[in-house]
Amino acid sequence: MTSAQESLRGTLEAGSPSITVFNALLALGILYVVAYPIYALYLHPLHSYPGPPLSAITRIPFWIARIRGYEVQWMTRQHDKYGPTIRFGPNNISYTDAQAWRDICITPKGKKENGKELRFHGRVADGIRHLVTETDSTRHATVRRVFLPAFSEQSLRKQEPMFQKYANLMVASARKNGTPNMTELFDFTTFDIMAEFTFGESLGMLQNNRYSDWVAKVYSAVRILPTLQIIEFYWLSRNLLYYFEPPFMKKMRLDHFNHTATRVDKRLQEGSDQPDLWNLVEDSGVLSTGEVYANAELFMAAGTETTSSLLTGLTYYLVRNPDKMKILTEEVRGRFSSNEDITFEALSKLEYLNACIREGLRVYPPVPSALPREIAEGGNSVMGKWLPGGTCVSVHPTAAYRSPENFKNPNEFVPERWLGDPDYKDDVREAHQPFSVGPRNCLGLNMAWHEMRLLLAKLIFNFDISSDVGPEWRDQYVSVLWHRKPLICQLKSVKATG
Numbered sequence: 001m002t003s004a005q006e007s008l009r010g011t012l013e014a015g016s017p018s019i020t021v022f023n024a025l026l027a028l029g030i031l032y033v034v035a036y037p038i039y040a041l042y043l044h045p046l047h048s049y050p051g052p053p054l055s056a057i058t059r060i061p062f063w064i065a066r067i068r069g070y071e072v073q074w075m076t077r078q079h080d081k082y083g084p085t086i087r088f089g090p091n092n093i094s095y096t097d098a099q100a101w102r103d104i105c106i107t108p109k110g111k112k113e114n115g116k117e118l119r120f121h122g123r124v125a126d127g128i129r130h131l132v133t134e135t136d137s138t139r140h141a142t143v144r145r146v147f148l149p150a151f152s153e154q155s156l157r158k159q160e161p162m163f164q165k166y167a168n169l170m171v172a173s174a175r176k177n178g179t180p181n182m183t184e185l186f187d188f189t190t191f192d193i194m195a196e197f198t199f200g201e202s203l204g205m206l207q208n209n210r211y212s213d214w215v216a217k218v219y220s221a222v223r224i225l226p227t228l229q230i231i232e233f234y235w236l237s238r239n240l241l242y243y244f245e246p247p248f249m250k251k252m253r254l255d256h257f258n259h260t261a262t263r264v265d266k267r268l269q270e271g272s273d274q275p276d277l278w279n280l281v282e283d284s285g286v287l288s289t290g291e292v293y294a295n296a297e298l299f300m301a302a303g304t305e306t307t308s309s310l311l312t313g314l315t316y317y318l319v320r321n322p323d324k325m326k327i328l329t330e331e332v333r334g335r336f337s338s339n340e341d342i343t344f345e346a347l348s349k350l351e352y353l354n355a356c357i358r359e360g361l362r363v364y365p366p367v368p369s370a371l372p373r374e375i376a377e378g379g380n381s382v383m384g385k386w387l388p389g390g391t392c393v394s395v396h397p398t399a400a401y402r403s404p405e406n407f408k409n410p411n412e413f414v415p416e417r418w419l420g421d422p423d424y425k426d427d428v429r430e431a432h433q434p435f436s437v438g439p440r441n442c443l444g445l446n447m448a449w450h451e452m453r454l455l456l457a458k459l460i461f462n463f464d465i466s467s468d469v470g471p472e473w474r475d476q477y478v479s480v481l482w483h484r485k486p487l488i489c490q491l492k493s494v495k496a497t498g
């Protein structure tokens, strides 16, 4: 008998090869289902961290909360139940302590940076990475240095007339309308400002009193982000999407990118004598074309909805707390006698205004969900505990800001807590980091503060603001960003525009 015949006979005696493979796979599957939970619960390096037991085995409870829009509430509840450090997925740790911000986001000398968890950002193409998705920390620092000068205090003063122009347009639009939806009014203003800064021309939203098609599409796209994050998270679904991306999604992605690219090209070709982004950056050929477009896209995303969210949320808290609104109104109207007096510099000195914005950033943080990082290869410590490389870690902003361990009366709007009120002396202020910390914190932080102060002060100077809106306005879904509901306010003119 030849060796081939012997082998065939052996196979036949052992049974059909397909049945054998099936049996082996079945056995492996059963072993995994039985053994993995035991490993995850009792042997995994994170097994001693508290958290919902099911979450130690699977991310499904978190995914369900995220996809249904109540992840922020779910995470806050888990922290309330299990404490300031919790395991909410097999490989995921969430914190609410002030120290965790620093441990995660600031790299100690001689250690590697805990990188961005890229699956959170959806598809990221090489060559067209922006600051947020740039994984190489040296490249990130180089690109950030190019853009830094555009956000310096000196540059912001040069840009002030542009901000003033849109603040006045916003006031004019509000005066015409009388009962504006503040969600829209702030969106129109912040998108118009950022478009002029990035593309050299506004999107005309304030003028037309409606969302541009592009912004409307961006908002629809944000709603599918949680689904995309889940798809990107798993190898199989990620690759299936890669090869079989539905045409509508591909078109959405390309249309969005082309909109930015076309506008940036136009601005760069035509030039400008205004102190906009491109006249303020110092790019001596450092940026690739992909990086130019990708970062323009980033500025339009990062510098618009965030500022608008804060202003809408803060307006809500002020109209719901008339005593606080009264103090703020007195401060603004007591300090200024005309619209022209309301400048960046003068506003930075208004204590109550600054405290209101800070408190707004606490009770209604524009980035309400955690921005996950991956512990660097070789491991790093967080809160004095060593974690293996690849562990997913984050501070959950909303849970941290609503934790009674960090803030007294966490669900109340109390600007006084930022002004040295002795009742709030034990608040852990460093737990509040709405712009993140470290070398990858918000590049537009100063711009955002000037813009928020200016827009809010101009409204309060010109109008008495009230609203019948109830507490349900706050019951909002989150899909990475708040799904803001309409916030209809009554604006009563108090002074003619100066």
Ligand code: HEM
Pocket: 131, 132, 144, 298, 299, 300, 302, 303, 304, 306, 307, 310, 366, 367, 371, 434, 435, 436, 439, 440, 441, 442, 443, 444, 445, 447, 448
């Ligand atoms: C209230 C308003 C704002 C809030 C709360 C906010 C918050 C944040 C946060 C939390 C990050 C860190 C993101 C991460 O770790 O992945 C960030 C990054 C960034 N923000 Fe803001 N932001 C605001 C306004 C702005 C504005 C007006 C701009 C202007 C264009 C801007 C531009 C950026 C940029 C470019 C980055 C990336 C920085 C880097 O990775 O080096 N943001 N922002």
